[in-house]
Amino acid sequence: MDFNFTEEQSMIRDSLSRLIREQYDFDTRRKVVESESGWRPEMWAQFAELGLLMAPFSEEDGGLGGGPIDAMVVMEEFGKGLVVEPYVPSVVCGGGFLKRGNDAQKEEYLSGVMSGETIFAFAYAEPRGRYNLADLETTAKKDGAGFVLNGHKAVVIGAPWATHFIVTARTSGDRRDSKGVSVFVVAKDAQGVSTRDYPTVDGRRASEVYFENVSVGAESVIGEVDNGLPLIEIVTDEAIAAICAEACGAMKVAHTMTVEYSRQRKQFGVPIGKFQVLQHRMVDMFMEHEQSISMTYMATLKIDEDEVTRKKAASAAKVRIGQAGRFVGQEAIQIHGGMGMTDELAVGHYFKRLTMIDSEFGNVDHHLKRYTALTEMDLPAAAE
Amino acid sequence: MNLDFSPEEIAFRNEVREFIRENYPKELEGMGTREDLTREQFLAWHKVLGKKGWSTPAWPEKYGGTGWTSTQRYIWSEENARVDALMPLPFGVAMVAPVIYTFGSEEQKQRHLPGIQSGDVWWCQGYSEPGAGSDLASVKTTAVRDGDHYVINGQKTWTTLAQHADWGFFLCRTDPNAKKPQEGISFILVDMKTPGIEVKPIKLIDGTHEVNETWLTDVRVPVENLVGKENEGWTYAKFLLAHERSGIAGVARSKRGVERLRTIASEELVDGKPLIESQDFARKISQLEIDLTALEFTELRTLASEAAGKGPGPESSILKVKGTEIQQRLTELTLEAVGNYGAPYGYGMENAGNEGFGVGPDHANFAAETYFNMRKTSIYGGSNEIQRNIISKMILGL
Numbered sequence: 094m095d096f097n098f099t100e101e102q103s104m105i106r107d108s109l110s111r112l113i114r115e116q117y118d119f120d121t122r123r124k125v126v127e128s129e130s131g132w133r134p135e136m137w138a139q140f141a142e143l144g145l146l147m148a149p150f151s152e153e154d155g156g157l158g159g160g161p162i163d164a165m166v167v168m169e170e171f172g173k174g175l176v177v178e179p180y181v182p183s184v185v186c187g188g189g190f191l192k193r194g195n196d197a198q199k200e201e202y203l204s205g206v207m208s209g210e211t212i213f214a215f216a217y218a219e220p221r222g223r224y225n226l227a228d229l230e231t232t233a234k235k236d237g238a239g240f241v242l243n244g245h246k247a248v249v250i251g252a253p254w255a256t257h258f259i260v261t262a263r264t265s266g267d268r269r270d271s272k273g274v275s276v277f278v279v280a281k282d283a284q285g286v287s288t289r290d291y292p293t294v295d296g297r298r299a300s301e302v303y304f305e306n307v308s309v310g311a312e313s314v315i316g317e318v319d320n321g322l323p324l325i326e327i328v329t330d331e332a333i334a335a336i337c338a339e340a341c342g343a344m345k346v347a348h349t350m351t352v353e354y355s356r357q358r359k360q361f362g363v364p365i366g367k368f369q370v371l372q373h374r375m376v377d378m379f380m381e382h383e384q385s386i387s388m389t390y391m392a393t394l395k396i397d398e399d400e401v402t403r404k405k406a407a408s409a410a411k412v413r414i415g416q417a418g419r420f421v422g423q424e425a426i427q428i429h430g431g432m433g434m435t436d437e438l439a440v441g442h443y444f445k446r447l448t449m450i451d452s453e454f455g456n457v458d459h460h461l462k463r464y465t466a467l468t469e470m471d472l473p474a475a476a477e
Numbered sequence: 478m479n480l481d482f483s484p485e486e487i488a489f490r491n492e493v494r495e496f497i498r499e500n501y502p503k504e505l506e507g508m509g510t511r512e513d514l515t516r517e518q519f520l521a522w523h524k525v526l527g528k529k530g531w532s533t534p535a536w537p538e539k540y541g542g543t544g545w546t547s548t549q550r551y552i553w554s555e556e557n558a559r560v561d562a563l564m565p566l567p568f569g570v571a572m573v574a575p576v577i578y579t580f581g582s583e584e585q586k587q588r589h590l591p592g593i594q595s596g597d598v599w600w601c602q603g604y605s606e607p608g609a610g611s612d613l614a615s616v617k618t619t620a621v622r623d624g625d626h627y628v629i630n631g632q633k634t635w636t637t638l639a640q641h642a643d644w645g646f647f648l649c650r651t652d653p654n655a656k657k658p659q660e661g662i663s664f665i666l667v668d669m670k671t672p673g674i675e676v677k678p679i680k681l682i683d684g685t686h687e688v689n690e691t692w693l694t695d696v697r698v699p700v701e702n703l704v705g706k707e708n709e710g711w712t713y714a715k716f717l718l719a720h721e722r723s724g725i726a727g728v729a730r731s732k733r734g735v736e737r738l739r740t741i742a743s744e745e746l747v748d749g750k751p752l753i754e755s756q757d758f759a760r761k762i763s764q765l766e767i768d769l770t771a772l773e774f775t776e777l778r779t780l781a782s783e784a785a786g787k788g789p790g791p792e793s794s795i796l797k798v799k800g801t802e803i804q805q806r807l808t809e810l811t812l813e814a815v816g817n818y819g820a821p822y823g824y825g826m827e828n829a830g831n832e833g834f835g836v837g838p839d840h841a842n843f844a845a846e847t848y849f850n851m852r853k854t855s856i857y858g859g860s861n862e863i864q865r866n867i868i869s870k871m872i873l874g875l
Contacts (some may be wrong), residue, residue, distance in 0.1 A: 136869075211584050220818075220837065220838075221746050222746075223745070223746060223747050223748075223816045223817070224747075224816065225747070225748050228749065230749060247817050247818065247837065248817045248818065248819075248820050248821065248837075269748060269749060270747070289835075289836065291822065291825065291826060291836055292820050292821075292822040292825040293820040293821060293822050294819070294820060294821070294822045294845040294846065294849070295684075295820070299821065300822060301836055359608075360609070360611055360615075360791075361612050361615075362610040366690065368862075370865075371862075379764060415554045419809075425854065426682075426856075427852070427855060427856065427861075428862075430611070430856050431605070431634070431688075431853075431856055431857070433633050433852075433856075434680075434681050434682055434852060434856065435679055435680065435681060435682070435683060436680040436682055436684070437679070437680070441681075441682035441849075442682070443850075444682070444849075445682060445849060447847075447850075448812075448845065448848070449819070449820060449845070452812075452816060452817060452819055452820070456813060456816075458755075458757050458758065458813075461757075462757070469770045
């Protein structure tokens with residue numbers, strides 16, 4: 094057993110942490126978030142230069158030979174800095190599909206993802222599908238050698254900045270069947286693709302993405318036609334591990350800020366950190382954060398294990414971190430008092446991000462249910 | 478003890494319901510839970526009620542109260558909450574007015590109460606200061622007597638909607654040498670147009686401009702604007718806070734919120750079935766409703782004892798703590814119910830109107846913003862930690 098980071102991982106963490114400290118301070122971020130485009134392409138280029146975008150890919154694929162642990166290291170730092178650039182959509186999700194694609198797809202897209210020139214967004218959620226990855230009304234109908242896509246994807250994070258989409262669509266079977274789901278690469282500028290862009294409450298950008306008779310070739314299918322769901326689940330579980338790491342980073346900062354504030358802020362003549370009722374809550378925040386780190390490691394280390402183990406690990410982590418993030422975020426605001434409610438202080442922005450992480454890729458209830466179902470599957474058949 | 482409405486009360490309910498249906502401003506429909514409204518929108522219903530004589534039911538009749546029984550007032554809140562009515566703001570009606578009619582001079586009553594009742598005059602509250610949130614008695618803003626005036630200097634914060642205010646009530650230190658922080662404070666009414674007052678917006682995490690910093694520099698206020706006795710403002714301040722707390726439970730509004738949550742949960746789908754059919758979520762709503770019932774009956778008991786002549790006491794802290802916890806839980810569950818569509822930022826949308834903003838179902842619009850905004854409720858009006866201290870000290874004697 095070994096919970097140490099490799100030298101490369103430590104280097105990534107240290108240099109990223111420095112970059113964020115120097116160029117991603119809270120005021121700068123706030124200006125960027127409120128700007129027209131809502132992000133900094135030049136920051137994305139710096140992430141590429143640091144090797145962050147190639148870190149989780151194998152050397153055969155042109156990456157640095159890392160994997161999910163490297164993505165975890167990056168995402169924890171991103172969580173500390175409330176980074177808005179689309180690492181999860183493009184590198185973890187886009188890259189996650191492409192590295193499991195065929196050689197031609199890798200060649201066409203993966204080097205662009207790693208250099209940062211190609212940016213993916215993951216168009217999977219739908220207006221009536223909630224968190225069920227197979228509940229798809231978007232269809233891809235066979236048309237000659239290729240397919241024609243029609244549908245509406247909801248809250249596609251990072252879509253305004255994307256050049257390409259990974260799109261999940263139904264190629265056969267009934268709505269919600271696990272069979273009959275396929276995964277496509279679609280260029281954002283393809284004929285028939287339109288978007289409505291908007292800001293999100295946690296400072297990012299997203300779009301509603303509409304596909305109207307969008308023709309794609311057979312070469313756009315990633316993985317097997319009709320059998321895309323297992324692939325979607327693997328990539329989604331990787332994304333869950335990544336945003337759990339992000340949540341850990343955000344919780345760390347929210348907690349540190351709160352402890353610090355409680356030392357400075359005086360009421361009734363003493364720092365509020367002297368009040369036991371607040372001390373215990375800050376201790377609880379600390380314990381929640383520690384448990385979250387443990388669960389993030391666990392889920393990240395189990396990504397390559399068998400399907401049930403991986404899924405249970407990802408769901409367990411997502412449940413625990415959804416709960417922890419809510420507690421830490423709410424208490425951080427409460428202990429900051431009125432100041433915590435202001436846009437001017439960073440702590441409220443950590444609270445908002447932690448809130449939204451819970452609903453990304455399935456909330457607490459969704460993953461409790463998934464975990465329970467997987468556990469029931471695992472039980473030995475009852476002797477009757 | 479019994480819970481039934483009498484035939485007279487049922488008739489009253491029908492009358493109120495009819496009046497609301499005919500007179501509630503159409504342009505306010507669906508806006509009752511929004512924070513980004515204009516002065517005119519905030520005051521529209523208040524002005525209608527002012528004309529009818531129903532804007533200040535809780536006041537003594539001789540000052541313009543309706544003389545309704547506590548049951549009638551309960552019916553009144555329920556009927557307004559049914560349509561999410563945008564009720565008169567508390568700063569004038571429920572906060573400063575009771576102080577004025579209880580402790581103020583005849584002249585103050587005549588001058589200020591009619592404008593509060595009609596909705597023509599907007600009041601704001603100058604209590605909190607940057608260094609003193611929950612520790613309200615550590616007021617640093619000073620009022621120094623100079624002939625027929627007080628000269629006020631200092632800074633207030635969290636002055637809710639002061640950008641619209643005509644008048645404000647301020648806690649100021651008039652005796653810097655008082656032995657205890659609670660002594661030497663005075664309660665002063667200030668015309669917000671007086672030179673030297675500057676109101677600066679504070680943006681909150683939900684993106685709205687609901688509160689302000691208010692700076693007072695050599696603000697000259699006539700001495701007749703002092704309420705009650707000099708240096709005894711703390712007594713009036715506490716009286717006001719107890720009144721604020723008893724209105725803070727928000728039972729009728731939360732009941733409406735639970736209904737709305739049920740509707741949302743029956744429209745949102747999980748695996749093709751309504752969310753409300755998922756046992757996990759249905760139980761959460763039930764739990765919330767049970768907690769709300771407990772709060773409702775606690776409030777009814779409190780109202781009954783008030784009707785029997787007892788003023789709001791430390792028990793009102795229960796209503797504040799439980800009421801705000803329920804309001805927060807309600808917005809948390811509403812956000813949970815809307816799923817992915819909690820993410821779009823409503824106040825960042827170009828075309829956010831009362832029809833929603835066209836991304837996702839209308840019922841999801843502003844769910845996250847409202848959840849963020851409602852975190853304030855366990856902080857304001859004396860934080861919930863302070864309320865627990867009050868109960869511990871005043872009721873348990875610890």
